[in-house]
Amino acid sequence: MKKIGLKILVCFVLFVSCSEEVIDDTGAGSVKGRVVDSQTFEPIKNARISSSPATNTYFTDDNGDFVFDKIVVGKYSFQAQKEGYTAKFEAANVNRNSTTQIVFELEISTANNKPPAIPVLTAPADNAKSQALQLNLTWTATDQESDALTYVVTVKNGTTDVVTTYPDLKTAALELSGLSYSTKYYWQVSASDGINPPTNSVTKTFTTLAFPNPRFLYIKKVNSNNVIYTADELGNELQLTSSEVNSYRPRKNLQIKKIAYISSDGSQNQIYTMNPDGSGVFKVTNSIPVAGFNMEHVNYCWSTNGSQLIYPNFDKLYRINSNGGGLIQLFKTPNGKFISECDWSQDGSKIVLKVNDISGYNVEIYVINTSGTVLYEVLSGFNGAVSGLNISVDNEKIVYTRDVSGYESSNYRRMDSRIFVYNRTANTSTELDIEKPTGYNDLDVKFSPNEADVIFVNTSNDGISIKNIQTASLTQTDSRVTLFSGGSMPEWK
Numbered sequence: 001m002k003k004i005g006l007k008i009l010v011c012f013v014l015f016v017s018c019s020e021e022v023i024d025d026t027g028a029g030s031v032k033g034r035v036v037d038s039q040t041f042e043p044i045k046n047a048r049i050s051s052s053p054a055t056n057t058y059f060t061d062d063n064g065d066f067v068f069d070k071i072v073v074g075k076y077s078f079q080a081q082k083e084g085y086t087a088k089f090e091a092a093n094v095n096r097n098s099t100t101q102i103v104f105e106l107e108i109s110t111a112n113n114k115p116p117a118i119p120v121l122t123a124p125a126d127n128a129k130s131q132a133l134q135l136n137l138t139w140t141a142t143d144q145e146s147d148a149l150t151y152v153v154t155v156k157n158g159t160t161d162v163v164t165t166y167p168d169l170k171t172a173a174l175e176l177s178g179l180s181y182s183t184k185y186y187w188q189v190s191a192s193d194g195i196n197p198p199t200n201s202v203t204k205t206f207t208t209l210a211f212p213n214p215r216f217l218y219i220k221k222v223n224s225n226n227v228i229y230t231a232d233e234l235g236n237e238l239q240l241t242s243s244e245v246n247s248y249r250p251r252k253n254l255q256i257k258k259i260a261y262i263s264s265d266g267s268q269n270q271i272y273t274m275n276p277d278g279s280g281v282f283k284v285t286n287s288i289p290v291a292g293f294n295m296e297h298v299n300y301c302w303s304t305n306g307s308q309l310i311y312p313n314f315d316k317l318y319r320i321n322s323n324g325g326g327l328i329q330l331f332k333t334p335n336g337k338f339i340s341e342c343d344w345s346q347d348g349s350k351i352v353l354k355v356n357d358i359s360g361y362n363v364e365i366y367v368i369n370t371s372g373t374v375l376y377e378v379l380s381g382f383n384g385a386v387s388g389l390n391i392s393v394d395n396e397k398i399v400y401t402r403d404v405s406g407y408e409s410s411n412y413r414r415m416d417s418r419i420f421v422y423n424r425t426a427n428t429s430t431e432l433d434i435e436k437p438t439g440y441n442d443l444d445v446k447f448s449p450n451e452a453d454v455i456f457v458n459t460s461n462d463g464i465s466i467k468n469i470q471t472a473s474l475t476q477t478d479s480r481v482t483l484f485s486g487g488s489m490p491e492w493k
Contacts, residue, residue, distance in 0.1 A: 029094040031068040033058050033102035035080050044106060045081040103396050106194050114144040116197035116393065119172075119189040120150070124202040133208055134177040139189045139201065142174060142177040142384040147193035158184035158205075159278050160239055182210035182277030191452035211238045214276060215449075217250035217491035218469055218484060228261055230276065231484060240278035249299050251295075252276075252493045258322070262290050262298070268293055271311060273322060284324050288313050292340050293360050294412060297387055299341040302350060310351065312339035317353065337364065341389040341423040350375065352391050352398055360385060360412050365400060367391075378422050379429065382406070385414045386391030388445035390458065399432075399445050399454060413463045417441035419456060421474070434480050443471075448492055455483075455492045 015091025034373050035047040045343040048325040050057045051068065053076065054068075058066045068078075073094045081087045085106040092100045109251070124131055141149055151169040154163070156174065166174055179185065184207045203490070214230040224241035228250045230235040241247040241291070248262040258273045268289035272353060274281045291313045292298035300311035302322075310319050310330065316340050317331040333339060333355050341354040356363045363386040365378035379386065384403035391398050400422070405415040419432040432454070435441055445456040452474060459467040469487045473479035 002067055010387065012283075027073055027096035028070045029073055029096055030070065030101060031078065031092055031155050032092060032099055033066055033075070033078070033090075033104065035064045035066070035082070035104040035106060036108045038105040040107075044085070047080050047085075047104070047106070050079050050081075050128045051238065052077045052079070057182055063247045065186070075109075078102060080106060081436075083105060083429060085109050095282075109198050109277050113147070113193070113195045114341055116141055116143045116147070116149055116191040116193050116199050118199050119191045119201040120298070121189060121201050121204045123185070123232075125203075126206075126268070129195055130210070131179075131206045131208050133181065134175070134178040135179070137176060137187060137189075139172050141189070141191040143191075146192075147195065149191050149193055152190040152192070152198070154188045154190070156186040158244065161242055161244065175257075175368050179208050180388040181209055181236075182279075183208050183238070184279070211277060212236075214238065215493060216483070217252060217493075218487035219248065220251050220486050221488045226489075227342075228259075229487070230259075233354075235484070237484070238277075240274065246295075246473055248295060249489050251302055252301045253306040254493055255304065256322070258306060260284070260300070260302060260309060260322075262295070262300070269298075271300060271309060271320075282324075284309065284322060285311070285320060286324065288318055288327065293338050293356065293358055294340075297340055297360060297412070299343075301351075305345055310342055310344055312342060315355075317342060317351070328368065331368055337362070341387070343389050343391050345391050345395050346393045347395070348393055350391065352378070352389055354386060354400070355391050356386075359408070359410070363402075365389070365398070367398075376424075380471040383408060385412060385417065387417070387443050390446040392432045392447060394449055396424045397447075397451075398424075399447055401441075401443050401445050401456070403441070411463065413461070414441045415461050417443055419445050419454060419472075432472070432474065433477050435481075444489055446492065447492065453479075455490045457488045457490065459488075 019400040035044045036128050045060050045062050047060040049066045055071045060066045063115045068217050073096050076092050077089050079089050086109045088104050090102050092102055119139045120313050121139045123138045152167040155164045184208050186205050187275045188203045189201040190198040213232045216231045219226045219228055225243055225246045226248055227243050228238055228241040228247045229237045246264045250259050250261045252259050260273050261268050265271050266434055270289050271284040290311050300308055308319055308321055315333045315336050316329055319330050320327045337355040339353055339355050343352045354365050364380040378398055383406035386402045388401045401419050403417045407415040420429045422429045439461055441461050443457040444456050453471050458470045459465055459468050466486055468482050469484040469490045470480055470482050
């Protein structure tokens with residue numbers, strides 16, 4: 001019996017010893033954490049924290065912190081809850097004698113919160129005309145829960161396609177300034193309560209005041225494209241065509257109040273017309289495009305009454321009605337040279353042509369009638385480039401520019417381009433003495449409206465410097481004036 005009792009005692013001791021060893025291996029650890037707003041990362045106090053398997057329940061302090069102390073090691077799922085927020089779970093392993101860190105990022109609950117009503121645009125009225133260059137945009141917006149609203153206003157320039165965004169507005173109004181003349185604008189308002197997705201208004205439009213007395217047209221380089229601008233005599237300017245496409249050679253017709261220009265249409269270049277403010281774009285040419293040796297040096301012309309245009313397509317000259325109909329071939333060069341420039345006399349009886357080879361050289365300038373008969377020659381037999389072509393109202397003078405250096409290159413660089421005036425009666429060309437700086441070129445010349453001056457482009461002969469539009473008197477030597485910087489292909493009406 002004593003042996004049996006001893007055996008039982010030994011087994012009991014071993015059982016107790018084994019049980020104590022398992023509990024000691026399990027042990028306890030702690031969990032510390034913080035609850036924050038998912039957007040602002042600000043701490044959230046009084047958030048309820050619980051666990052599964054269940055231990056204790058705690059609430060976060062002012063700093064959003066909580067602690068679970070001395071909980072048995074193992075795998076847990078912790079939950080954070082706060083009214084107005086979506087509950088979130090985080091898994092955690094509790095290890096012996098260590099602290100596990102948890103961060104809850106709670107998102108604001110939208111389950112019971114309604115989004116703002118769609119904003120209503122109140123001023124200016126939709127499609128309002130002649131709006132000032134500085135004006136107030138106003139709108140109304142409401143929220144069912146009276147949540148504080150913020151607004152984003154988006155404004156698009158209908159000419160340039162530039163979109164301007166005005167974010168984080170606290171009031172239902174925005175003062176716009178620096179608007180462009182004769183420009184259609186599109187605007188929209190987005191309202192946000194900071195909880196729900198924003199609501200967007202309809203899009204409305206308004207158009208600003210007409211541009212005052214725009215006598216000048218020219219192009220500027222924008223985003224590597226030629227873009228047409230108009231300007232007044234004070235230097236105020238207005239962009240007329242998009243900077244996303246190439247547009248060349250703006251030419252105005254005063255009788256029908258239209259501007260013609262060349263613009264890219266895929267791989268071809270076509271003639272378009274538009275209103276003086278850039279609206280009402282119409283494609284004139286279609287089947288036969290404008291074409292030549294280099295589109296930077298190709299020109300066309302209106303008839304005086306605006307009913308027709310003439311333009312080159314390599315070695316042929318075409319006439320087309322400004323409505324796109326009545327296309328006919330007027331002339332074909334007898335030697336296969338390309339027609340690069342043309343000008344139609346005021347009385348409609350004569351057309352001046354500049355022709356050249358495929359490289360832009362071996363230039364000839366001559367005058368034809370509308371039947372295609374060559375009447376007389378102005379220039380031939382010179383090396384170098386020639387550009388710019390304009391005939392006077394009385395058909396007695398023709399102005400053009402010629403590189404007197406005779407330099408010729410594959411990139412059509414000019415070294416010493418000067419202005420010449422051809423006199424029909426004397427049958428001579430005379431250089432215009434306007435004190436051109438050495439190392440510069442005068443290009444793309446035209447008579448002023450009263451033919452007392454000329455307008456032209458002046459630029460360094462390095463081929464990369466800025467181009468400036470200048471004027472000079474036909475009779476005064478020291479009369480050179482810069483009108484616009486960074487412009488070319490000028491028109492003055």
